[in-house]
Amino acid sequence: MTQENLLYEDWLIAIxxxxxxxxxxxxxxxxxDGLYGHALLRTRDAQQAEDIVQELFIQFWEKRDRLDSQMTLPGYLYGMLKYKIVDFFNSNKIKPQLLDFWAEDLYVFVQQHPEELETYRALEELLSQELDRMPTNMKQAILLKWDEFSIRDIATRLGLSEQTVKNNISEGSKRLKHALLSRGIDRYSTMMVLFALQSLTTAGI
Incomplete structure (x- = not known):
C-alpha cells in the first residue's frame, strides 16, 4: 500500500x-481543487460547481459511519461527483447560455467518436418531433431563447407578455426534458440534443 493510500486510510478511520x-x-x-475543477469543466458554472462539491462533502460527512477504510478514496469521491453532475444535468438548474460550451464539447466528442453520429441524428429527429408537437408560440419562444434573444425581445417579436413567454419556455423545456429522460438519454446524448437544438435554431425552424 502506498504512503498516500495509508494516509487516506488514516483519515477514513479517524472520520x-x-x-x-x-x-x-x-x-x-x-x-x-480536483473535484471543483472537474465539476467546473462539466457545468461551466463556478457557483454551481462549488455548490455541487460542497453538497458532496456534506453528504460524505453525514455518511461517515458507513465508510470503508479500505476503499479507494479518490474513486469513491469522484464517483459521488459523477452522479451529482448527472443530477445537475437532469435538473432544472441548467442555464441556456451553457449551450455554446456544451456544443463545443459535443463537436470534439463526435469528432473523436464518429460511431455516435447515428445516435446524434436519431436525437436530432427526436428533438424536431417534440418541438413540432408544441403550440407555435411555445416552439418559437424556445428557439428564440436558444438563439440568445432576451425575454423582452421574444415578447415583442411574438406579441406576447413577458410572463407568457417565460411560461412557454418553462413548459416547453419540461416537455423536452421529459422526452429525453423517458428514453434514458445519457449525459453525452443530452449534449447532442442541446447541440441539435442549436442547429435547428440556426436553420430557422
Whole structure:
C-alpha cells in the first residue's frame, strides 16, 4: 500500500470512528481543487460547481459511519461527483447560455467518436418531433431563447407578455426534458440534443 493510500486510510478511520473534524478538514482541502475543477469543466458554472462539491462533502460527512477504510478514496469521491453532475444535468438548474460550451464539447466528442453520429441524428429527429408537437408560440419562444434573444425581445417579436413567454419556455423545456429522460438519454446524448437544438435554431425552424 502506498504512503498516500495509508494516509487516506488514516483519515477514513479517524472520520468514521472518532468523528474527527480535523481529519475531515485535511481530506476536504486535499481533494477540493480536483473535484471543483472537474465539476467546473462539466457545468461551466463556478457557483454551481462549488455548490455541487460542497453538497458532496456534506453528504460524505453525514455518511461517515458507513465508510470503508479500505476503499479507494479518490474513486469513491469522484464517483459521488459523477452522479451529482448527472443530477445537475437532469435538473432544472441548467442555464441556456451553457449551450455554446456544451456544443463545443459535443463537436470534439463526435469528432473523436464518429460511431455516435447515428445516435446524434436519431436525437436530432427526436428533438424536431417534440418541438413540432408544441403550440407555435411555445416552439418559437424556445428557439428564440436558444438563439440568445432576451425575454423582452421574444415578447415583442411574438406579441406576447413577458410572463407568457417565460411560461412557454418553462413548459416547453419540461416537455423536452421529459422526452429525453423517458428514453434514458445519457449525459453525452443530452449534449447532442442541446447541440441539435442549436442547429435547428440556426436553420430557422
Amino acid at each position: 468514521r470512528e472518532r468523528d474527527d473534524k480535523g481529519a475531515f478538514g485535511k481530506l476536504y482541502h486535499h481533494f477540493w
